[in-house]
Amino acid sequence: MTSLKPDCKEDNAMDLGALRNDLPNTLDNLYQGCPEQDRARNLANGNTFPTGERDKAGLLASGDVKRSQPLFIQANRKLKEEEPRASSLPSIPNPFPELCSPSKSPILSSPSVQGPHHESGSHVVKVFSEDGTCRSLEVTAGATARHVCEMLVQKTHALHDDSWSLVELHQHLALERCLEDHESVVEVQATWPIGGDSRFVFRKNFAKYELFKSSPQSLFPDVMVSSCLDANKGTSHSELIQNFLNSGSCPEIQGFLHLKEIGRKVWKRFYFSLRRSGLYYSTKGTSKDPRHLQYFADLNESSVYCITQGKKLYSTPTEFSFCIKPYKVRSGMKGLKLLCSEDEQSRTCWMAAFRLFKYGMQLYRNYQQSQSRCSQQPWISTTPLRSMSDNTLVAMDFSGCTGRVIENPSEALTVALEEAQSWRKKTSHRYSLPTPCQGSPLSTAIHRTQPWFHGRISREDTQRLIIQQGLVDGVFLVRESQRNPKGFVLSLGHLQKVKHYLILPSDEEGQLYFTMDDGQTRFADLIQLVEFHQINRGILPCKLRHYCTCVAL
Secondary structure, three states: OOOOHHHHHHHHHHHHHHHHHHHHHHHHHHHOOOHHHHOOOEOOOOOEOOHHHHHHHHHHHOOOOOOOOOOOOOOHHHHHHHHHHHHOOOOOEOOOHHHOOOOOOOEOOOHHHHHHHHHOOEEEEEEEOOOOOEEEEEEEOOOEHHHHHHHHHHHHOOOOOOOEEEEEEEHHHOEEEEOOOOOEHHHHHHOOOOOOOEEEEEEEOOOOOHHHOOOOOOOOOHHHEEEOOOOOOOOOHHHHHHHHHOOOOOEEEEEEEEEEOOOOOOEEEEEEEEEOOEEEEEOOOOOOOOOOEEEEEOHHHEEEEEEOOHHHHOOOOOOOEEEEEEOOOOOOOOOOEEEEOOOHHHHHHHHHHHHHHHHOHHHHHHHHHHHHHHHHOHHHHOOOOOOOOHHHOOOEEOOOOOOEEOOOHHHHHHHHHHHHHHHHHHHHHHHHOOOOOOOOOHHHOHHHHOOOEOOOOOHHHHHHHHHHOOOOOOEEEEEEOOOOOOOEEEEEEEOOEEEEEEEEEEEEOOEEEEEOOOOOOEEOOHHHHHHHHHHOOOOOOOOOOEEOOOOOO
């Protein structure tokens, strides 16, 4: 028996080798046989086998197939049979062509075609307007906030300027911030919690680049600005901004802020210092000794938000609160660093300093690119549109053969008063003529077609709207008065405050006028009143520059 063992091993090895060599030929015979073997086999009664049973019968009838051999299943046969059927279906018209692929085809593509399209990096972003309407946009993974704003401006046929912004809003936290032009919309949206109420809002923000524009009122008060080298005192506004953008110098922003410590409900007042390395607060008065400075936040790893309902949600001591939200905090109030300032100017100063410290020259490049885009558009550079800037709103004298610009302020005021008198004479002559609608003149309703007229909104909503769209000098709107049913109110932003001026109708000898100074200066309608104060200051602290508007998406 010992002599038979080597022979058995050799026989087994030969059988396994032969089986391994014959396996591909056996599989080829199974699935690549002649057409006669694939035909349906008939039963004795003339009926045919079902498809599944027919394959089984064929396999059992074949004597070469063994139970231990694996069967290769061709999964591509069914797909090849279905391809002609799918291509033969008629094309379905797309009822939403604005949501189709970048090829702009009005035909809905099949799911097999849409799959690779989404894998290539396209995303859907939903943007809301201030009236609650929304629009879905399909953007690429690298789409910036400026690109999305330009798309919405074209969709809504709005006036293109550098004040349109995309605002990130977290409703449950009452936080909002304006996205910078270079920020990726898709990356910001990826940080939101799934199923939350975070959204993008499309609105105006006139204060976005106000810090780069020449202004008589400096954005940063002298008491809030210092330097590590003590060489920053007495600098102008432009020099201060240049120091912020220059990484070699190190200006600081300092001042008192209310802080809500972690785990406590009480707000305490500390002296804060903003440096290149981060935000610090002193535990001992106004001391800047390193022993008394406590590290608070790193701006490079955080975003700064404005709090819209501070007293209601966070029990802030004032309404001028803001928040530093680290990137790692996705949802909930835990991890938020809440701060509160004394007034709106202080909050604006701190938030502007945060932007300059975090983005630096990138922020200035965004401003330059926005200015170059506006200058390249002929409908902005050639046509003098109202409420755009002081460069297009100047006092002119057309009394001679040719017009001239009035540079003397006193002369401009005199010409404005003379122009008001001439308007009064023209209006008197117009109303002296017989008209078919003498009882309801057009001047009482023509202002409703203007974008700066907001109808019957409350005083609180007016202040909220002006603050949201940038509390800069000259931003305004006109609304109906809540106390006087026949009057109107001109709400104007000046020196970080919102002021309200009552406009009353005046009826003299059957002629209707509108006035803000007890009849000394009268206007035929509200449009004439607004156009006059866009050119001349009059009794207002500044000229009307930007009007608040809401666009429906």
